[in-house]
Amino acid sequence: MIIEDTLPVLLSRLDFAWITSLHILWTPVTIGMSWLLFFLEIAWLKTGNEHWYRLQRFFEKLFIVNFGAGVATGVTMEMAFGILYGPFSQAVGPFFGNILGFETITAFMYEAGFIGLMIFGWGKIGKGMHAFSTFNVALSSSLSAMWILVANGWMQSPTGVVLKDGLFQVTNWWQAIFNPNFNIGFPHMWVATVELALFFFAAVSAWFILKNRQANLFTKLLKPTLLALIIITPLQIFIGDELGREVAHDQPTSLAAMEGHFHTYLPDGKPNTSWNLIAIPDVSAGKNLFSIQIPHVLSLLETHTWDGVVTGMDHFAPNDRPNVWVPFYAFRVMVTIGFFLFFMALWGNWLRLRGKLTAEHLRKNPLFLRLMVFSGFLPYLAVWTGWWTREIGRQPWVVYNLMRTWQGVSHMSVTAESFWLIGYIIFELMVWGGAWYFFTRVIQKGPDMTSPVIGASDHDAHPSGGGIAKPTFAKPTMNKLN
Amino acid sequence: MHEIFRIHSTLSTFWWILLGVFFVIYIVLDGADLGAGVFSLLLNNENDRAAVMSSMAGTWDANETWLVVAGGVIFGAFPLVYGSTFNYLMIPLMFALWGIISRAVAFEFHVHAQSSRKFWGFMFGLGSLVAALFAGIALGATLLGFQMNTGNAQGIQVANDPFVNTVPHFSGNALSFLSAFSIWTGIGALIAGGLAGTLYLCARFEQDDPIYLKAHKSATLFSFLALAAVVITLIWSYAIMPDAAQWTGSGWFGWLILLIAILISAYKMMSNHAAHRDFAALLWCGAIVLFMWGGMWATNFPYIIPQTWTISQGGNPANDLAILTLFMTGFVPVMITYNVYQIWVFRKRITHLAGYESH
Incomplete structure (x- = not known):
């Protein structure tokens, strides 16, 4: 307990907590929204309805403002393991390092190799190739989330390894990768990204309907979004409950902290079954x-x-117990948000069933729209509080029951750690503030309804707007390059 | 047992070579992007700066990601090196990362900015400069090696700690990286970046464009600076690095051939540049990077970090390296293929007017 609370250890945790918390602000939008953008693009290609195209291009602008921040803070994350937690990185290298290596090669680079085509490839590559690029961005960012959750899940439930010569050497790759926490933790995180992206769509749509700008266009988007949410929000609650049971089984200290559950048995010897x-x-x-x-x-x-x-x-033992305040309340905030978002999904679909999900009706009684705009922020808070519960609940271990956090901290002075923290507070706040400012600018400008649709003038385009159009981009020859 | 050691050293050497390849790809691609960013500080028109940014809009992220891939390979194949070297390089990596962050968000914000357009343009240039400078410093510091110690990194002594006394950790302080040589390599990286960046801009802009003309002149200047920087770096390295003694040892002939290959590439680069064969000049510049990095890698052998970690000491156990090799090697050509395709799509020369459009 004394070692765990020394200033260098606490500061190293704070250093990492800050960059991680500010990184997770961006990645869920990238992961979840890339799938939604892909569906919008497919809807446009299949139906030829220009509205889907306009919406796709509009949300793509928000996507890319978010994307740069996510990549830059992600590069920091990848290096921060070695910088802040050198001995941890060395000890877990045989498994954790491999998984991070898998992530960069099969996901990080995969995403980077198609993001340029997705954002700047309009008109330079065919429509089919473009849709394929969007699909690849979606798949690769989901793969990235998967590998990261493999690595983090293993820190929560480290199976398939033995500690030998100071290193966690893998004895069973299958067990280590599909560790018990990952099997439920990854679905929980992945569904969270989709839920967050759907509420992002819903909140922006609600704002436009409230302001009566392109209200019909955004009502058209709100309908399928709400329909998806009526499946996603209860699914997330169900998966969350499963994860809670998994944690109860494999990480009992974390569960006890989450629930403020101090006494296994009551004074009379019966099991303590009470929930606080x-x-x-x-x-x-x-x-x-x-x-x-x-x-x-x-x-x-x-x-x-x-x-x-x-x-x-x-x-x-007292020195194996985590802090209780943070996991207990962070967990409650997350659960409350989960149920509130389920309620919003129910309400929206109820309105639709009664035929009241039209721009006019919604504006007449704007409470739903206002709460929906507010709901756009809640998934972010839920992701934060969920991760805080997970990471603080695992303490004082960095690899649960095997390696203590202080054993993994790098050789750093308090001055160096403070310098890192202050610097990253400044830079990440700049990123956050900048992204927020440009989100509002892009939203205020609204979708571009006038520019010609890409590929629309192509004579060989499918009459319905679908099919693969030839790029309008003039191909230069190698001679010109030389 | 003997066989296992052989497999281990073969696999770790394989990943060490692949790591070298990733670094070369990174330096060739992102070196040009960073250098173009540094060059953009010399442009006094905000729209010209925007044109420089839009020239790499579709490719900068992938180019930069080769660094992440190199980092991932170090973590995946050489975690002992990763956990100690990155600790040692805390300060230079921190600054380089701040540069990378500033530059990345500047790309996305600059297009939408009005009142803050100048600020984000400046952050793009400054971020590129800081990233290149500190990456160079980190490289120089790595070449000098660092002190390590067993025992708990935080200096806490506890009985029966399974992690101490087996794996050595970095044991210097936050400023151990700082030396005249590492500062010099930082400056060298800026010069090299400036050369690669201006050559790249020559290949990306129409040949009668004002940005082309400016970049063309600067590239000529940078190529002489770079030549001088290479000579200084080689002499300095020979003087201070124990492994460099082999350059004049019994294998001097091989090193001489390498030096001649570098000089021929430099000559080809400069003559192609003078003749406005911009793409060829850029490729010859890449050849110089390949030869120099290859030479450095070969000089360090069998070390991955000179005088600090040998390739096999720093490598993962054989089983883990085998898994990494089996599952990841096949992805390397795939990665290269889609990157080539993406660069190919964005190959068309542009003009300074690109800065007026939203890219």
Whole structure:
């Protein structure tokens, strides 16, 4: 406990927490929205309806503002393991390093190899090739999320390795890659990116309908978005519950922290089945100073039985216990948001069923639209609080039960760590502020409804707008290059 | 046991060569982009700067990502090197990353900016300069090696710690990277970047365009500067680096051939440049990078970090290297193919007017 709380260790954690938290602001949009852009493009190619094209090009602008920030902060992430957690990187290298290597080769580069074509290739490559590029960006960014969750999931539930000569050497690749936490953690994260992107669409659409600008166009987008959300939002709650049970099984200290669950058994010897709605935890005393409890709920949630035993904090040595405040409240914020977003999806589809999902009706009673604009921000907060729960819940371990965080920290002075932190606070806030400012600018400008549709004048284009058009771009010859 | 060691050293050497290839690709491609960014600071018209940015709009991200691939390969194949060298290079990498961040967001923001257009244009140039300078410093510092120690990196002693006394960690301080040589290699990287960047701009702009004319003149100047920088770096390296003694050892003939190949490439680059065969000049510049990096890699053998980590000491256990080799090698030609396609799509020469459009 004393070593864990020394200033260099805490600062190194803060250094990493800051760059990670500011990185996760960008990547979910890239991952989730690239699929939505692909669907919009396909809708345009299949139906020939220009509206889908206009929407695709509009959201693509927001996508690319977001993209640069995501890549730049992602390069930082890749190097930060070695910089801030050198001994950790060395020890986990045989598995974790390999996985990060897989990620750069099969995902990071794959995405970079098609993003230029997707954004700047309009009119320079055929429509089919363009749609293919968008698809590749979507697939590669999802692959990237998968590898990162393999690596992080393994830190939560490190299977398939033995510790030998100071290194975690892999004995079973299958078990290490498909570690128990990854199997549910990755779906949870991937669905989160799709949910976030869908709410991004819905919030921007709601804003335009509120402002009565291109209101019909954005109502047209709102309908399929809400339909997707009625599937995605409850699915995410279901997967989240599964992940909670997985954590209860493989990472009991983390679950105990998330739920403020200090006592495995009640004083009378019966299992403590109570779930804390809210609490004032006191880790050093090993109990809650105050809590509102609901009996049996915790057992129902984690074991799906009425009286199942859920391991509490008292089962573990004091120096193996994580902080409780952050996981407990961050988890509650995330869950609340999850249910609120489900409610928004229900409300929207209910309006649609009653035929009230039209621009006129929505504006007459603007509460739904206003809450939908607000809901655009909530998934970001849910992603943050979810990751804080996950990462702080794993403490004091960096590799759960095998390597303590302080054992993985690099050789750094407090001055160097502070310099890093202050510098990254300045730079990441600049990125954040800049991206926010340009998001609002692009949104205020609205979709471009007048420029000619790319490839529309091509004589060999399919009459419905679909098919592969020849690029209008004049091909230079090699002679001219030389 | 003996066989296993042989497999281990074969696989780690294979990844060491591949790593060298990735670095060469990165330096050739992103060196040009960064150099063009540095050059853009010399342009006083914001639209001209925008034209420079739009010349690489579709390719800069992929070019930069070769660095990430190189980093991923170091982590994947040589994690012991990764965990200690990056710790050693904390300060220069931090500045280089800030440069990369500034430059990346400037690309996306500049198009949409009105009142802040000048600021983002400047951040693009400054970010390129800082990234190139500190990448060069990091390279020079790496060539000099660093101190390592076993024991806990934070200096905390605990009984029965399974991680200490086996793997050596970096044990210097945050400023260990700083030396006259590493500062010089930083300046050298700026000069080399300036040359590659201006040659690249010559190949990307119409030959009667004002930006072309300016870049063409600068490239000539940079090529003389670069030649001088190469000579200084070689002499300096020979004087201070133990491994460089082999240049005049029994294998001097091979090194002489390499030097001649570099000089011929430099001559071809300059003559093609003078004759306005811009693409050929750019390719010869790439050949110089290939020969010089290859020479450096060969000089360091069997070290991956001179006097610090040998290739096989720094490599992963044989089993992990085998997995990396089996699953990732096939992707290398695939990566190169789609990158070539993307660059091919954006090969057309542009004019300074590109700065007026939203790219």
